[in-house]
Amino acid sequence: MIEVSHVTKDFVMPKKYPGLRGAIKGLFSNEKTVKRAVDDISFQIGQGEIVGYIGSNGAGKSTTIKIMTGILSPSDGTCFVAGIDPNRRRKENAQNIGVVFGQRTQLWWDLPLSESFTILKEIYNVSDQAYREQMEFLNQVLELSAFFDKPVRTLSLGQRMRADLGAALLHNPKVLYLDEPTIGLDLVVKDNIRRAIREINEKYKTTVVLTTHDIGDIEELCSRIIIIDEGKKIYDGSLEALKDTYGTKRTLSLEVKQIQKASGFSPAEILGVREEECITELDFENSLLKITFDGHKLQAPQILSTVMNEIEITDIQLKETELAEIVKEIYRHGTEGE
Ligand SMILES: Nc1ncnc2c1ncn2[C@@H]1O[C@H](COP(=O)(O)OP(=O)(O)O)[C@@H](O)[C@H]1O
Ligand SMILES: [Mg+2]
Known part of the structure; x- marks a missing residue:
């Protein structure tokens, strides 16, 4: 029904200069700037x-x-x-x-x-x-x-x-x-x-x-x-x-008692995994330890048992990444998503 093939759209505008002096200069200048709003898009x-x-x-x-x-x-x-x-x-x-x-x-x-x-x-x-x-x-x-x-x-x-x-x-x-x-x-x-x-x-x-x-x-x-x-x-x-691709992120929120120990704590080290691969974020604030990890590579109980060996935990919450966050993540990664 709809066939879009290699569509590109450029908006050509007179070049703008700052300030009033610039505005006047712009009136007499032939310089143009090009804004590529759509860049080689195809879909059916x-x-x-x-x-x-x-x-x-x-x-x-x-x-x-x-x-x-x-x-x-x-x-x-x-x-x-x-x-x-x-x-x-x-x-x-x-x-x-x-x-x-x-x-x-x-x-x-x-x-x-x-x-x-x-x-x-x-x-x-x-x-x-x-x-x-x-x-x-x-x-x-x-x-x-x-x-x-x-x-x-x-x-x-x-x-x-x-x-x-x-x-x-x-x-x-x-x-x-x-x-x-x-x-x-x-x-x-x-x-x-x-x-x-x-x-x-x-x-x-x-x-x-x-x-x-x-x-x-x-x-x-x-x-x-x-x-x-x-x-x-x-x-x-x-x-x-x-x-499936982007939604494997899980966040484990742990309320912990021993604040000092938790602040210097690295579950990746203890689990023997490479942090940048499996644990994407480690956040510690107000006695709340947040561990964000890749659900394909690690399981929550694995992390939990490791952490519990080291630190006393008073409350646990596991959250799957919301779609809104997935989409934001994609924007951040740009063309990696293709
Ligand atoms: N008529 C126009 N002249 C110049 N630039 C434009 C025009 N329309 C859109 N743009 C620019 O093209 C880009 C894409 O705009 P747009 O398609 O409206 O984005 P979206 O709808 O995704 O918010 C923006 O940087 C916008 O400033
Ligand atoms: Mg719009």
Whole structure:
């Protein structure tokens, strides 16, 4: 459904100089700086997939989405969505896609929601019957009817997001792009939006690409994630594989009595293992000894028995690494993840 091959996007900007003097100098200078926002990215997404496109701020997520929606053209490489180059054939492409940007609405601010939908029906050439059927379905999954006659500006953020999602889906697009669809929403509304996305995907086999900072979105929606960092793809695969590869970190928190001894304590030394390989972090603060280790190479009881020989322990806690931390870890390691 989506084929992105070696896509690169450079933004060329006039060079900036500091200060007022610099601003004036900049006006008369022809010097340019080039920002490579997307750097040789390739992936294919099949029909019916829900893919999480994730990365830290400024990684190039929105730029990639804009290329896939046809708003921007790539500086290099090619992009095809449902067999169409979205930037060259924007009108045809518009029929195939729906887009929601979490940060701003695509609806008419002062009009009742119902009128926005009527306008969209005309824009997308939706037949009366298709409109009736789709509205019935959208009402069911997004519960729009409660505020359908209210002006968009009077809607709560959660209502507005449901309205935006409904508007993006009115013409039943093959591909749905969601840029931060749950940003700023409370848990109940988040849940509602996620359920709606799942139901739409199940009913129509809609392909969904979403960017998000919300680990919950990824865990509950995405069978596949693509991670980008500084414009480059650093991971493409299932969440399970990601967890297997990076999620073997365990943290053992031990409350200890003998503070002095614990502060100079090296379990790696005692266990006879190489610290940098098996024990990634050793932290000691306020009588809490935290040992972070690779669960593939060491077992908690192994460490525990060793430590207990040396130090008196009053409490124990074992924690698996959270997905959020795994993702952070990947950012830190950059291209090592591929
Ligand atoms: N229109 C633009 N002109 C210049 N630089 C841009 C433009 N759009 C984005 N960038 C830069 O490209 C990089 C990627 O931006 P973006 O795709 O918005 O990242 P993300 O959505 O992952 O936060 C950032 O460094 C950003 O400043
Ligand atoms: Mg963005």
